[in-house]
Amino acid sequence: MKTYEQLILANKAWVQEVTDLDPDFFARQARGQRPEILWIGCSDSRVSPEQLTQTLPGEMFIHRNIANLVHAHDLNFMSVLQYAVQVLKVPHIVLCGHYGCGGIRAVLEGGTRGQIAEWLKNADNVCNAHADEIARQPSDDAKLNRLVECNVRDQIVDLANTDIVRNAWAAGQPLQLHGWVYDLRDGFLKPLVEVQSADDVASLPAEPPSMLGTDGAPELSATEVARQKMPEGL
Numbered sequence: 001m002k003t004y005e006q007l008i009l010a011n012k013a014w015v016q017e018v019t020d021l022d023p024d025f026f027a028r029q030a031r032g033q034r035p036e037i038l039w040i041g042c043s044d045s046r047v048s049p050e051q052l053t054q055t056l057p058g059e060m061f062i063h064r065n066i067a068n069l070v071h072a073h074d075l076n077f078m079s080v081l082q083y084a085v086q087v088l089k090v091p092h093i094v095l096c097g098h099y100g101c102g103g104i105r106a107v108l109e110g111g112t113r114g115q116i117a118e119w120l121k122n123a124d125n126v127c128n129a130h131a132d133e134i135a136r137q138p139s140d141d142a143k144l145n146r147l148v149e150c151n152v153r154d155q156i157v158d159l160a161n162t163d164i165v166r167n168a169w170a171a172g173q174p175l176q177l178h179g180w181v182y183d184l185r186d187g188f189l190k191p192l193v194e195v196q197s198a199d200d201v202a203s204l205p206a207e208p209p210s211m212l213g214t215d216g217a218p219e220l221s222a223t224e225v226a227r228q229k230m231p232e233g234l
């Protein structure tokens with residue numbers, strides 16, 4: 001069976017499963033959405049927001065692009081943001097990067113052309129703004145992963161500086177921005193920065209806290225460390 005045919009088959013199985021557990025699920029879905037989260041993430045196929053947070057349809061409004069960038073001139077991104085904040089009035093926006101991000105790697109290594117190069121200019125700016133911090137990392141992987149963290153921090157600042165978020169805060173609308181990083185190796189999300197007012201943004205440190213270990217690799221979670229220490233066969 002072809003990969004795309006498997007999707008249709010899997011969909012049928014999913015409908016059956018969901019309906020068995022909750023016969024009214026789809027009737028409720030049809031009545032409308034009231035998500036509390038806007039998720040802004042990378043398009044990378046390994047970073048699937050609903051799966052890694054066990055959220056059901058209806059729980060997150062989602063925008064994904066290469067390297068989870070905030071482009072104030074991107075009509076797609078800005079209309080998603082406007083709808084989420086002004087109509088859905090989500091109280092939380094999660095902006096999630098991930099270690100080993102190919103878009104961020106391309107910024108460091110160069111060589112991209114066309115639309116991707118144009119799109120990544122925003123991340124180029126992040127790279128330039130944190131050049132010293134990136135340069136002092138001990139390896140190429142560490143440089144990449146530290147830039148991923150700096151990118152999350154700077155995109156949160158750019159997000160906070162959009163008219164949509166500033167106006168929401170000025171009107172007293174509760175809106176928290178959360179900058180997280182996802183670790184592909186163990187599946188865990190790592191909270192990095194959080195702001196809920198213009199004052200919070202102004203007092204953010206220039207560099208985000210680092211989740212990287214002394215060897216420059218992201219610290220593995222305790223469970224992953226324990227798993228790796230298990231003898232073969234267990």
Ligand code: CO
Pocket residue numbers: 042043044066067068098100101102103104
């Ligand atoms: Co990515």
